[in-house]
Amino acid sequence: RIIVDGLGGCVLFGPDENDLARYTARRDEYTAWESHTRRTAHWPAEMCDGVRVAVQANLESLEELDALSRCGADGVGLYRTEFAYLKGDLPTEEELFREYAAVAAKAGSGRVVFRTLDAGADKMLRAQAALKEPNPALGLRGIRFCLRHQGIFRTQLRALLRAGAAGNLALLLPMISGLAEVQAVRRILQELRQELQAQNLPHAPALPLGVMVETPAAVMICDALARECDFFSIGTNDLIHYLMAIDRNNRHVSYLHEPLHPAVVRSLKRVIDAAHREGIGVSVCGELASDPYGLALLLGMGVDAVSAAPRFVPGMKHMIRQLDAETCMDLAHSVLMSTDVMASQRMLREKLHQFLGTELAFHTTSLSSHSQP
Numbered sequence: 001r002i003i004v005d006g007l008g009g010c011v012l013f014g015p016d017e018n019d020l021a022r023y024t025a026r027r028d029e030y031t032a033w034e035s036h037t038r039r040t041a042h043w044p045a046e047m048c049d050g051v052r053v054a055v056q057a058n059l060e061s062l063e064e065l066d067a068l069s070r071c072g073a074d075g076v077g078l079y080r081t082e083f084a085y086l087k088g089d090l091p092t093e094e095e096l097f098r099e100y101a102a103v104a105a106k107a108g109s110g111r112v113v114f115r116t117l118d119a120g121a122d123k124m125l126r127a128q129a130a131l132k133e134p135n136p137a138l139g140l141r142g143i144r145f146c147l148r149h150q151g152i153f154r155t156q157l158r159a160l161l162r163a164g165a166a167g168n169l170a171l172l173l174p175m176i177s178g179l180a181e182v183q184a185v186r187r188i189l190q191e192l193r194q195e196l197q198a199q200n201l202p203h204a205p206a207l208p209l210g211v212m213v214e215t216p217a218a219v220m221i222c223d224a225l226a227r228e229c230d231f232f233s234i235g236t237n238d239l240i241h242y243l244m245a246i247d248r249n250n251r252h253v254s255y256l257h258e259p260l261h262p263a264v265v266r267s268l269k270r271v272i273d274a275a276h277r278e279g280i281g282v283s284v285c286g287e288l289a290s291d292p293y294g295l296a297l298l299l300g301m302g303v304d305a306v307s308a309a310p311r312f313v314p315g316m317k318h319m320i321r322q323l324d325a326e327t328c329m330d331l332a333h334s335v336l337m338s339t340d341v342m343a344s345q346r347m348l349r350e351k352l353h354q355f356l357g358t359e360l361a362f363h364t365t366s367l368s369s370h371s372q373p
Helices: 017-039 062-071 093-107 143-148 150-163 179-198 216-220 222-228 236-243 262-277 292-301 310-320 325-337 341-362
Strands: 002-005 010-013 054-059 076-080 112-115 169-173 209-213 231-234 281-284 305-308
Touching: 002 017, 017 310, 017 341, 054 062, 054 310, 062 093, 062 310, 076 093, 076 305, 093 112, 093 150, 143 150, 143 179, 150 169, 150 179, 169 179, 179 209, 179 222, 209 216, 209 222, 216 222, 216 236, 216 262, 222 231, 222 262, 231 262, 236 262, 262 281, 262 292, 262 325, 292 310, 292 325, 292 341, 305 310, 325 341
Parallel strands: 054 076, 054 305, 076 112, 112 169, 169 209, 209 231, 231 281, 281 305
Antiparallel strands: 002 010
16 A cells, blocks of 8 residues: 655655555545635636736646636636747648637637747647757747748738737747847738738727846846837746756756746846836746745735636636735735745745645645755
8 A cells, every 4th residue: 555645745655544644644635625616716816905816727728728717717828839839740721710719719708829830849849840049948949039030920910900800919029038029020021910901801890919038138127128019927937047057957956946036036026126116017937827825925016817727727716816915015014024034934934824734735836845966
């Protein structure tokens, strides 16, 4: 006999009767919690003092949309479009249009944020693989690739504009590092709208245009970017990767992937404040949003929306309903003032345990302390 404890991250070999009783009770407690969060998934994510936050889903394919109605998500905060490009031949405009229109139709009135092609790094197209870049994570990826290969990019944008004629769509540009990139996309969109109009093809007259904040450059000029776009989406996975100058998949430096590092926390606050000063919304679509410590921190900083994989959405909404904005703001202030990562973890853990009790362990917690090898 063995017991696999997925929450604690351990395996017990040859458990005795006490172990069996303890873990059976724990399993039953978790199952009851999970059932409750699913039953209440469609309740609004409103904190105890009335502050409401949108909790959205991150999706990768049309097939995943079936999970959208079950998980209670407030729309799609991130639809990854690159997987249609990894099947061999490049997709045609009609193929992309059918996919995007179907996604918009299934989402109903909920907004779908389509991230434009973000190939590169760990998702390479044949055109990129042929470059044989020594470090593709720092190479021609995201918006850089799209502006270099405008034929591919324009095909996708035409499909998105056409799908936007009957759906609630928004565009999200990945890997932005300067204003010129956003301005170039706006010019291309204007040209494509004129083309579609001349061809009498139905299309959206305008679509909200947002940028992914995931490079240090975007953080440093976030005030200027906020005046150039309609919303921000913070990609915490890549942002930490680039801020800490690490490959998060490299086990030798993975201990530096620390979301509570002062550089990361202060960057988040800078971006959120800049967005709100310019009157635009800001969401977080990285793994940090589904972590209870990270979620509390983001709520305290005033983020407008969070998004995660559908399976995390019910638990996130349940947690938000047990918190209050003032407590989260105090926590965020304390973490922002701290330069000690372990002290920040301790503060968050102690405060959240007061609100969530033993169910804190039922949420996915990635902000565990790392020790340098």
